[in-house]
Amino acid sequence: MADIPIRIGIIGCADIARKVSRAIQLAPNATLSAVASRSIDKAANFAKANGFPPEAKIYGSYESLLDDPDIDAVYLPLPTSLHHKWAVLTAQKKKHLLMEKPLALNVAQFDEILKACEENGVQIMDGTMWVHHPRTYKMKEFLNDKERFGLLKSVNSCFTFFADPDFLKNDIRVKPDLDALGALGDAGWYGIRSVLWAADYEMPKTVTAMQGPVLNEAGVILACGASLYWEDGKVATFHCSFLSNLTMNLTAIGTFGTLHLTDFIIPYQEHEASYTTSSKPQFNELVTGWVPIPSEHTVTVNLPQEACMVREFASLVENIKKNGAQPDKKWPTISRKTQLVLDAVKASIEKGFEAVEIVS
Amino acid sequence: MADIPIRIGIIGCADIARKVSRAIQLAPNATLSAVASRSIDKAANFAKANGFPPEAKIYGSYESLLDDPDIDAVYLPLPTSLHHKWAVLTAQKKKHLLMEKPLALNVAQFDEILKACEENGVQIMDGTMWVHHPRTYKMKEFLNDKERFGLLKSVNSCFTFFADPDFLKNDIRVKPDLDALGALGDAGWYGIRSVLWAADYEMPKTVTAMQGPVLNEAGVILACGASLYWEDGKVATFHCSFLSNLTMNLTAIGTFGTLHLTDFIIPYQEHEASYTTSSKPQFNELVTGWVPIPSEHTVTVNLPQEACMVREFASLVENIKKNGAQPDKKWPTISRKTQLVLDAVKASIEKGFEAVEIVS
Structure with missing residues (x-):
């Protein structure tokens, strides 16, 4: 064939x-x-x-x-x-x-x-x-490295952009009958996914929304955040907003290492993308500098991340179509976990910022 | 004289x-x-x-x-x-x-x-x-720039370092009779100060500690975090820990700009220090990159930040001693605000992560 x-x-x-x-x-x-x-x-x-x-x-x-x-x-x-x-x-x-x-x-x-x-x-x-960018796979290697990164302790993720008045009035993402989840469903989706990604998709035990989410007149979320807690003590926070300057930071801190990047969703440039890692840095003797300083890594891109995504999707489809394989469960399982956390954030906001237990 | x-x-x-x-x-x-x-x-x-x-x-x-x-x-x-x-x-x-x-x-x-x-x-x-580093003053110019930065919307600050077993057993910062505030008083002090600094020392209205702080057997905090809320909708989060790899990130996001640095307390190197700003970046037409990308700024250092601190202190003392001036109130006022927020975080932890109102 x-x-x-x-x-x-x-x-x-x-x-x-x-x-x-x-x-x-x-x-x-x-x-x-x-x-x-x-x-x-x-x-x-x-x-x-x-x-x-x-x-x-x-x-x-x-x-x-x-x-x-x-x-x-x-x-x-x-x-x-x-x-x-x-x-x-x-x-x-x-x-x-x-x-x-x-x-x-x-x-x-x-x-x-x-x-x-x-x-x-x-x-x-x-x-x-x-998640399909080659950089993401390189970063995951670092997070999985028990020597260089150790055990994940905390994650902070932020995705905000400044929507203009036309967006805030007319975009589908501010309409309760279209994208009713607003900034949480749009920008927050990435924050939640990045936290789960860093945690190897281990689900948090509870989720507590930050106070002070911003809602528009129709009740659609324009800005919010939450903190996530795992059984083993890991913590994560994310913040998403349509009302702040374009920012997309992700920091994952382990016992021995730190991963950091500031363009995790849309890399600054298509042809290459960077991230920094640091592993067991110390202060110098008089505490006036770091040894070593974090290192920057650049990944060259042959295929843009969205094309990598399509390639992955098409190859799963190909495998079903040509080889009679079963549909892959990895990606829908990850999607479902993301949606579960998203639901919990929404529930926590609705319950006045109570801690909401995640039931998988 | x-x-x-x-x-x-x-x-x-x-x-x-x-x-x-x-x-x-x-x-x-x-x-x-x-x-x-x-x-x-x-x-x-x-x-x-x-x-x-x-x-x-x-x-x-x-x-x-x-x-x-x-x-x-x-x-x-x-x-x-x-x-x-x-x-x-x-x-x-x-x-x-x-x-x-x-x-x-x-x-x-x-x-x-x-x-x-x-x-x-x-x-x-x-x-x-x-706060006495020349970089800090340059960064403040950016935060004060209504055109390039706009209004402050959110701040995230993180200071963690990985303490070895000897520190966790013997350092004064884990002893209830010495530095009873533990990681909150040590690392958390910087996080709180950085948030207040970014907010021009405007006090938050409420403070809510994150769930899951880590305490040692004597009840001293080894890791914790909190979120801060202002009357006008500004939000901030900070995280501090003795149990995670050395990391010191600060991000302040305004309506039009973002300030970001990853060595805000102890710059990587003594002779120069950097930070990045971005102002009104947009995605390119197909949303495959940023225009412009954030810019990095480097400040050359003549006097290390701790010597700038001593110089500032000595010059205030000089002014009192030689000119009969009154003691300056700016720095103690800032210290007091930092301590007030620190107290509120501690109170929130003790009250089971309730929101604690700040009374100045």
């Missing part, structure tokens, strides 16, 4: 779909096969503007794309409130699913999506790009 | 006194005049090992140093539990006071020290060095 790339259709012409369209083109094992919008003109314009091949199909409804037998998988960048309906339908149509985060409005909804995927033997993966 | 340097005596031969001895030598307006220890041999050895001038006096008791009329000021690096007694006595002997942090076991104690200083017209300043 020849290596035929996985044929991906895009449902919805969100801004982020432009970046993912390019990623699908760049991924060696995927191809842009179709785009659907509720307006066929919008879909046609999107395809034209985003380098779709001439043979790609243009659909004026999501259903028609899902009925196309020549599509293997769907990328779903719709607002969160539409995820459940369209993800379940996609699975029922036996299409594999690459889905924007947050996956659902809550974990119960996500579990229904998961169930539909399992029943129909389709792969599901969420669209968190940075 | 010729420029005669301020004559400083050191009470107690703590490790940190070695660094400060050198700083007193380096400061252009101060001189090392005496050292006292409960053991005169220890004092003599300390003077010899730390470059005291031959005319410096060696005392076998703290009282005798305080009685020396040729001493203008005292540097007090004693364990916290001894601060109150010796600081009050120093003030009563009309000696100005440079004092190690934490200033006291609680603000009530510190207020008694302050009262003694006021009644005796002596200057008091705490030994927080980094």
Whole structure:
């Protein structure tokens, strides 16, 4: 059987779909096969503007794309409130699913999506790009190094950006009927994921939201934070906001080492990305300097992180399609854990910043 | 009147006194005049090992140093539990006071020290060095820049170091009768100070300790953290620990800018120190990079931060001694605010992580 790339259709012409369209083109094992919008003109314009091949199909409804037998998988960048309906339908149509985060409005909804995927033997993966960056794998090697990093003790993660008045009025991420989870579902998703990533996806025992979250008039979160506590004493904090300057810091501190970077979600530049590590630094004799100082590591990028993500997704789909493999469980399990913590943060805010126990 | 340097005596031969001895030598307006220890041999050895001038006096008791009329000021690096007694006595002997942090076991104690200083017209300043680094003043210019930084929204500060078994068993900072505030009084002091510094010393309204602080068998804090909340919605978090790899990160995020550094307390190197700023960065069109990326700024150091501290202290003392000025109130006010927040964190831990209101 020849290596035929996985044929991906895009449902919805969100801004982020432009970046993912390019990623699908760049991924060696995927191809842009179709785009659907509720307006066929919008879909046609999107395809034209985003380098779709001439043979790609243009659909004026999501259903028609899902009925196309020549599509293997769907990328779903719709607002969160539409995820459940369209993800379940996609699975029922036996299409594999690459889905924007947050996956659902809550974990119960996500579990229904998961169930539909399992029943129909389709792969599901969420669209968190940075975990697929080669830098992320290099950083993980450091975190796993018991000599250089030791045991994880604490994590701090922050993702904020300053939304302009138009965003704060009109973006789907501030609308209770579209992305009801607001900054928590958008920016906070990354913070939670980064904390779980650093903790090897071991779930915290409790989650307590920070006081003083900012909500808009419709009750959608514009800024919030939380602290997470593990049975073994590990602690983590994250902060997310639409109201502060663009910042994306991640620090993981172990007994012997520290990992730090300031562009963990979107690297400053596409062609290379850096992070710093320090291992067992001491002060010099008079405590006027460090020995050694932290070291910076730079990873050269052949394929942008979003294309690495598509490549990973397509290879899982390929394995099912060509080899009859079972859908991979690693990525959906990680997605579910992220959503579980997200739900707990929301619950803690609603309960007046009480500690909320995580029940997996 | 010729420029005669301020004559400083050191009470107690703590490790940190070695660094400060050198700083007193380096400061252009101060001189090392005496050292006292409960053991005169220890004092003599300390003077010899730390470059005291031959005319410096060696005392076998703290009282005798305080009685020396040729001493203008005292540097007090004693364990916290001894601060109150010796600081009050120093003030009563009309000696100005440079004092190690934490200033006291609680603000009530510190207020008694302050009262003694006021009644005796002596200057008091705490030994927080980094606020005197020229880098700190450059960073403050950025934070004050309404165009480039905007309004402060959040601060995250972290100071941890990995104490060896000997430290955890024998250091004064783990002993309830010596430095009863443990990691909170030692490492946490810097975290709290950095948060207040970023907030222009505006006091938070409430403080909530993080769950899961680590205490030793004697009940001394080895690791803890807290979040701080201001009336206007600003939030801050800090984390301090004796149990994690050496890390000292500070991030202040405004509406338009971000300040970040990873060696805020002890710069990596003595001769220069760096920090990064970013102002109104955006993502590029496809959200695959930042425009612009943050910029790094390096400040060259003529005088180490601890010598800048001594210079500042000595110049305040000089102003009192030569010009009959009143003792400066800026530094003790800042010290008191730091201690107030520290007390609130401790109270919150003791109250099971309740939010504690700050009463100034």
